[in-house]
Amino acid sequence: MIAAGRGPESRYPLHYLVWQNKPRELEKELGAEQVEIEQLDPRGRTPLHLATTLGHLECARVLLKYGADVNKENRSGWTVLQEAVSTRDLQLVQLVLRHRDYQRTVRRLAGIPILLEKLHKAQDFYVEMKWEFTSWVPLISKICPSDMYKVWKCGQKLRVDTTLLGFEHMSWQRGNRSFVFRGQADTSAVVMEIDHDRRVVYTETLTLASHDREVLLAAVQPTEEQAMSRLTAPVVTTQLDTKNIAFERNKSGILGWRSERTEMINGYEAKVYGASNVELITRTRTEHLLDQHKSKSKGSKTPLQSFLGIAEQHVGPNNGTLITQTFSHTNPTAITPEEYFNPNFELGNRDIGRPMELTTKTQKFKAKLWLCEAHPLSLSEQVAPIIDLMAISNALFAKLRDFITLRLPPGFPVKIEIPIFHILNARITFGNLNGCEEPVSSVKQSPNSEAPSPSSDSSSVSSSSSMTSCRGCEMDQALFEVPRGYTVVSSHRDSIREEEEDLLQFAIQQSLLEAGSEYDQVGCGALWWETPDTPACGSSAPPALQPSSTSLC
Template identity: 25%
Template sequence: MAGVDAARYAHSPAHHAVAARDHAALRRVLDALPRARRPEEIRTEADSVAEEARAEAVSAVIDRRDVPGRETPLHLAVRLCDPTAAEMLMAAGADWSLQNEQGWSALQEAICTREEALARVIVRHYQPLAWAKWCRRLPRVVAAMRRMRDFYMEITFHFESSVIPFISRIAPSDTYRVWKRGSNLRADMTLAGFDGFKIQRSDQTILFLGEGSEDGKVPPGSLCMINHKDKEIMNALEGAGTPASDAEVQQEVAAMSQTNIFRPGIDVTQALLLPQLTWRRQERTEAVGPWKAKVYEMNHVVVSVKSRRVPGAMTDEEFFSSCNDNDIESEGFDDVLTEEEKKQLEAALKMDSPDAGGEDQSDSFAGPRHSCFEPREREVPIEDMSVSGNGEGKHDKKGWFSNWGKRSQVSKSEGVKKMASPRNSLCVDDKVSDLVIESPSNVQTRPGRHSVDVVRPDDNRRIRERDSRRHVASAENGHRRKEGSKESEYKKGLRPVLWLSPNFPLRTEELLPLLDILANKVKAIRRLRDLLTTKLPPGTFPVKVAIPVVPTIRVLVTFTKFEELQPLDEFTTPPSSPDNSKSPAVQPSSSSWIQWIKAPYLQNLSTAPGPSSRVEDIQDPFAIPSNYVWTTPEEKKKKTQENKNKSKKGRSGA
């Protein structure tokens, strides 16, 4: 690799030292930085605030990007093939996930240039760094949750279609039931995932204990996954801060090098809110549960998938073949749909192909876009960036819905990543990165939330006509590939619909930290969180969101219930008279009176299917079941792999 002109980096000491290959000068720069405290020493909110200020001071030196190509010093070390400088920067806490002008992180650059020594340096450090970041932010998260009101809330999501009446039979749906009390958070759900429209139901609970369990057996900040079917409990963050062995690092890098790189994202920097109008030209209002909301369309939202070829990586055919080999369930709908319904579904999915021309709903906006944004120019990600996947395949043209229906590269790449990852603690998005809110693709959200302009009703027609002309002009640019380049990018315009209410009890700023915790394990919540990072009009909350996945199908996320919980100490006094008590025949349990007081909303859930029949028996939503067995992420992964192997043998024997 040819050298670079160090004089171009004179204003940044860290860049200049790396460009000049002056390791002694780089050491002096790093030694002058404030020292980090040990994670276990950060216990109070004041400690957290002070440590965050220290981290920002360090980042201002070693993560600067005000240089040509918007490269960090770590990017420059990778470009110059300097593992010594990379090791020094990572040991000092460099943010490996920051993107350069082309939208790639330092780790991705190392993988694409086959610099495995540099990739190993970054992989060796990135999980302990993410864990340290989470530990220094945990006291602030706990304190913020403690200041919030306690509540019970329900969030439902399902798919609907104006032309496919049977969509509810094949698309996933669920109601998430969320409790928040003090610094504890619990979410019950029945949808574990979906595999080619095959819904994987799992009666499970996500339990975040901000201050740990009362008996002290569960440490503060634990994120527990409770599987009620198998009666197992797992601390999802167990071992997250443990350094990986050399063999594990090598296996991780080798797995990354097997597939191409992709970077999915959603750009809301040009977003506009247009109020929907009635036939009387008045702003449309609708009731969403108990809340009155105005209906808005969000224009100029662009989803993109940018891909980059990794030399020596498997081809598309090999990639999808390896994914299919790891599937447990088939993708057929023979037991769900008739032949006519299958044709109808396929026709709907084809409507989202760029070759189909689309419709105005696509709202394609092919303006210039960058991957590293300043406060006025910021991209909000929809998925964690993974060093896997091939953006060149034709499957990416079907949008999000094809991730479940046609095995798009995004969903497949996640399967390969989890299959190839040798150790859960190395797989960043399975552990800490979503909790610290600076995973590889959303690091650019730090400057602040992007404000969305609200357009007056009188301007609606003019803007729609302008957008229609822009769509016609730019529709053919949906899928772009640089001639002679190993990169390609597919863009697709979205037009979400939002129901904004001024009466919802929570503010978006209060809800986001809670969604950040749940989004680590729930993709539906992750997509909702990403949209809410857009700064909406003051005093409003999106009680309902509709996101198009293809022109005729959209996913609806609705906040259907919110009830404030009373403090626990108000329930210590028994009723003064037993005359109002119910007979045993209609009591949900022997202690139904206190359950009704502590959770009156549970009466409305008693007839719902799934785990809700168990919810009404919960006295303490945050208690760890005593008859459940603790397991570890490694044991869970091993058990899952064994089940896959048994399934393969069963299919081959048949």
């Protein structure tokens, strides 16, 4: 038991007031003296996490008013928003969702000067990034999407062209879009989303000085429909666990004559590495779902679904796949504050909040890298800031960023293959640096380099404008301007990125399932395959790189 005079009210004053559900006393404590609002209790929860898990709405409101961090995870790896969803409290979900988006907006805007400085220091370049999805499951790879991202970087200006926009209405969305990020002299930035199909430009100026707290909070007010979509969909998280990752050079040749393997990738000789002990962990919570929503998430199975079910059986526990389920069928025994706040007291299988229904799927993968030590691009100085910016609103680039931030062997990753989903890998290949392989009309070599022949590439901007030297290559500055004849619209739409990993999984899954009718001839039996969690009807996946109010971190 806790020693006299050292009770939870003295060691964890904010947590204790939250436990007692005393919002007025909590606000008085926060306003009267400096307290540690992010202090962790013995169970790994901040005061905001505790208030959310207990469903104490007014205490959560007070803590958010004083700036409690919504984006922190508790000891079990769940965010405040995910815990709010588990309570099935619509008002609490709306409150947390609003402040999460507000805090992401503030952090994003505060990070603009740092990003501009990184872009300014990095050498300018043009590069193409080819994304391909592959799978060990037969017949799957050919129906997975692919895309070519074209990237121009000049000074504090960046442009990205793409055709894979996202997932909506049960199909992959294609279009011709450009996303432009242009730094200003006053450490602000202009972001433009150019819709070439509709000839419309959505523009937004990013500057922290022009926004106060109330203005930003008003701009990110979630609707009841958005909050309800959370309560009618399972909570799912997917993460790459790389703490035990190991890199090893691939070998080639026959036994006794084996040598370290190298391959030519777009004209560059690259060493081939394998990355082992990469675990993909998917966790799904469903305790907040009503019975009709649980049954809907299981739904009917297409022939392809059944086929994938058998395919999953083939990787079984012996091949690194492990599925565990945790169910609490009854309410936990009442926990006293003395028990909860005593770090030496074992709660066993008891806990606060709604009884958890959790399914965890763990599968080991082997990633692959092709590294070139003589490549002109620098990963840390040139490419990493671009990937950071893209990762704001793109789930694919977020996963790529997580991987390249590891301590990789020396060299530039001209090609990377990493797991995205338990049956899918993403293969990213860098090529056509500065238009050296295939000429690009908007880019030409500097006078001290061999200039490529002119090109009539329709996807590039016309070279009618004057070229500006970009230290190694010259770029048409019209790339970063509003195209002539396009309509400019201020961006007032909610561009907050949702839980992009959930939506990416849903998009991939539906992309596979919608092709199920093509494979009716595959006799696969009727084994049930647990599908990934799906957002409620009306939810849509994030666009490839739309301006977003998420953190740069």
